[in-house]
Amino acid sequence: MTDPQSRIAVSTWSLHRLLGTTYPHDLSTNAIGPEQETYGEGEESLLGLPSVLANHGYHRIEIVSFHLRSRDPVYLDELSDQLKVSGVTLQTLLIDAGDMTDPVHGERDTRWIAGWLEVANRLGAENARIIAGKQKPSAEALKRSVAGFRHLLSANAGSSVRLVTENWFDLLSTSEMVHGLLDQLDGQVGLLADLGNWAAPEKYDGLRSIFPRAELCHAKASFAEGQIDELDYGECIGIAEQAGYTGPYTLIFDAEHPHEWSGLGIERDFILSRLG
Numbered sequence: 001m002t003d004p005q006s007r008i009a010v011s012t013w014s015l016h017r018l019l020g021t022t023y024p025h026d027l028s029t030n031a032i033g034p035e036q037e038t039y040g041e042g043e044e045s046l047l048g049l050p051s052v053l054a055n056h057g058y059h060r061i062e063i064v065s066f067h068l069r070s071r072d073p074v075y076l077d078e079l080s081d082q083l084k085v086s087g088v089t090l091q092t093l094l095i096d097a098g099d100m101t102d103p104v105h106g107e108r109d110t111r112w113i114a115g116w117l118e119v120a121n122r123l124g125a126e127n128a129r130i131i132a133g134k135q136k137p138s139a140e141a142l143k144r145s146v147a148g149f150r151h152l153l154s155a156n157a158g159s160s161v162r163l164v165t166e167n168w169f170d171l172l173s174t175s176e177m178v179h180g181l182l183d184q185l186d187g188q189v190g191l192l193a194d195l196g197n198w199a200a201p202e203k204y205d206g207l208r209s210i211f212p213r214a215e216l217c218h219a220k221a222s223f224a225e226g227q228i229d230e231l232d233y234g235e236c237i238g239i240a241e242q243a244g245y246t247g248p249y250t251l252i253f254d255a256e257h258p259h260e261w262s263g264l265g266i267e268r269d270f271i272l273s274r275l276g
Helices: 012-019 049-055 073-086 106-123 139-155 175-184 202-213 230-242 260-274
Strands: 008-011 060-064 089-094 127-130 162-166 190-194 214-220 249-252
Touching: 008 012, 008 260, 012 049, 012 060, 012 249, 012 260, 049 060, 049 073, 073 089, 073 106, 089 106, 106 127, 106 139, 127 190, 127 214, 139 162, 139 175, 162 214, 175 202, 190 202, 202 214, 202 230, 214 230, 230 260, 249 260
Parallel strands: 008 060, 008 249, 060 089, 089 127, 127 162, 162 190, 190 214, 214 249
Antiparallel strands: none
């Protein structure tokens, strides 16, 4: 990605107030749950979002699974068409539930996640982000996660959708566990490095450790009274760039102030000012 602008993406999570509604997951079924106005009625539908993003100058998107109102092929094809018409690339489907390391429900959750890989393929996503596990770090939990990923890799064989995981939840709460998982998967699963999932100041050393392996990045900044934390954000972006990271930065915004579009613009402009 040589063009700095092409290195910017937006997650639907960052526009949850604009979208308003979500469709909570029930891990016991592949059915989409009933619509909930989690963040109010919303002003835009997911189908209309690609053209709105393009109008704001964004051409890469990550879609959180709970923003999809249907898994019907007709709906998925319509969304795919809207992405193509708008010139917006579906970078990642974020499968936002499931725990493959759960000792009771791990196998069920792995099958549930596999069903969402079918959605990622139907939509033409470049990647599918999968939660590695929510159990406390242990050799047994790591073993269950590796087994789950191997099952998913087999289910997704022949697909162009790249499976990635994220430094998120308990299992991957340290850089050591991130490396431990990825080493056992022999490069078959990529890493999405999230700037906001670990706490400062320890997170900086952790990010320095894992960023050489990162293929994607969730670039979340902290805001206070509408002002971005430039010191923290600058340190995180600097770590990524110093590690030789050349992938996209997906803007993650979740503050009350400023407005979502304004917050995304502040993050975007800050990142672009730090790129060569």
